[in-house]
Amino acid sequence: MPPVGVLALQGDYDAHAKALARCGAAPLEIRRVAQLDGLAGLVIPGGESSTLLNLMRDEPWFEALRAFHARGASLFGTCAGAILLSREVRHPAQESLALLDATIERNAYGRQVDSFETDLAVSVLAAPLGVAFIRAPRFVQLGAGVEVLAAHADAPVLVREGRVVAATFHPEITGADDLHAWWLGTLA
Ligand code: GLN
Secondary structure (H helix, E strand, O other), X not given: OOOEEEEOOXXXXXXXXXHXXXXXXXXXXXXXXXXXXXXXXXEEOOOOHHHHHHHHHHOOHHHHHHHHHHOOOEEEEEOHHHHHHXXXXXXXXXXXXXXXXXXXXXXXXXOOOOEEEEEEOOOOOOOOEEEEEEOOOEEEEEOOOOXXXXXXXXXXXXXXXXXXXXXXXXXXXXXXXXXXXHHHHHOO
């Protein structure tokens, strides 16, 4: 199993770590930039992206994560993690890592349906995946090099650009581990 970590500053990192562990990995909870050394992949969990950004100011996280990507490691961002990875963030605009050629709008599903669960057809999985959308963002523009792996209500919800995978939903809370297992399989 490749060495993997979950960014554990804020949000749903524990559920991601448990999902990866159920898939046979031994995920590390990553709280310091120095812990990125030696990892093949990192999950950036859902939570609150603005809070995550604030917590990331304590250390040079942006520089470290861009170097992590540049050295060939993989990133899997879900919900707030997808927001952090995108090139441009709207509603409101905020700083981001820009490792995924996408424009994303925060809290895009409105108040009435701001949280819901659904079974999603994912191109790289054999069976539908049970996922939860929680105050989810929406991709409003994707670069030509970004592949759509799943869509919901005419919007892309799971995308991949090289070593960056991003989901606007939470795959870690329904107990369906297929997407985590697939991601582990993509790591060098
Ligand atoms: N609405 C949150 C944000 O804008 C994301 C929600 C989530 O990660 N579940 O950061």
